[in-house]
Amino acid sequence: MKKLIAAASLCVASFSVQAVTTVPEYDANAGKQIVESVCAACHGMNGISPVPSQPNLGGQNVKYLYKQLIDYKTGYRKNGIMQSQIANLSQQDLADVAGYYAEQPVWNVGYADPVTVQDATKLYLGGDKSRGVIGCAGCHGPDAAGNDWAAFPRLGGQHAEYIATQLKLFRAAGREDDITSDEQKRINDADKEGEVGMMQTVAARLSDRDIRILSDYISAIH
The missing domain is CATH 1.10.760.10 (Cytochrome c-like domain)
Incomplete structure (x- = not known):
């Protein structure tokens, strides 16, 4: 017991932690251009990944997407491919990408x-x-x-x-x-x-x- x-207390605490994630105002059209050249091969242009080992991103929570991209950028979440792919992207770029994918239809x-x-x-x-x-x-x-x-x-x-x-x-x-x-x-x-x-x-x-x-x-x- x-x-x-x-564990339940941790769940309550994580609400407060995650809720502080603030996404900068984003430009989904700018994000689309980045996705086309950087992200689409693994995650698809519409956020439906053709590779089962890679996540679907379409319709995902924009705060969650932005946080994950920032975590990859800082190395807090580790994945060699992701870290190399976004190495040259700014925080604004990451917000634009997150915003673009968040606006796509949800996968099923x-x-x-x-x-x-x-x-x-x-x-x-x-x-x-x-x-x-x-x-x-x-x-x-x-x-x-x-x-x-x-x-x-x-x-x-x-x-x-x-x-x-x-x-x-x-x-x-x-x-x-x-x-x-x-x-x-x-x-x-x-x-x-x-x-x-x-x-x-x-x-x-x-x-x-x-x-x-x-x-x-x-x-x-x-």
């Missing part, structure tokens, strides 16, 4: 496995008290549409492969005994380095099966 209370690409959908639904909506896992819906919503104000991302319809990878990166960061290299950990759910964010706390308690069925389920929420 204490673990659940601590996944289909759930009927064999595991019941277990996944319970885990997504209500978590598992016996293991201190809180439900994903508390932050991302029962329809997985995210929270625009708090900059919690839309997840529904996202590529299952991408979701699974991110959960594993968060899990590696959330487990103190994990020997995975820093390059294979994701810590940018926390306000600053050295703190433990909500996603790290939740993912640290997920098994490989949890991640597999959750990813499959989330990808099918349209």
Whole structure:
């Protein structure tokens, strides 16, 4: 119970952290030009990625998109390809890109496995008290549409492969005994380095099966 209370407290704290994300006034047309030359190969011009390992971005929360791009720019979120792609972009460029993708139609690409959908639904909506896992819906919503104000991302319809990878990166960061290299950990759910964010706390308690069925389920929420 204490673990659940601590996790819930982290969820409340992360609302205040994410809510301070302020996106500069952006020019979606300028963003479109950057996307065409820099981003479209992996994420598509309309934000629907042709590569399951890369995220769909169309219709995503603009605050979330901007924060992730800034985190890549500063190295707080690590990915060699992303960091090299945006190395020469300014903060205004990043805002323009985020704004452009946020204005694109939302993706709908996944289909759930009927064999595991019941277990996944319970885990997504209500978590598992016996293991201190809180439900994903508390932050991302029962329809997985995210929270625009708090900059919690839309997840529904996202590529299952991408979701699974991110959960594993968060899990590696959330487990103190994990020997995975820093390059294979994701810590940018926390306000600053050295703190433990909500996603790290939740993912640290997920098994490989949890991640597999959750990813499959989330990808099918349209």
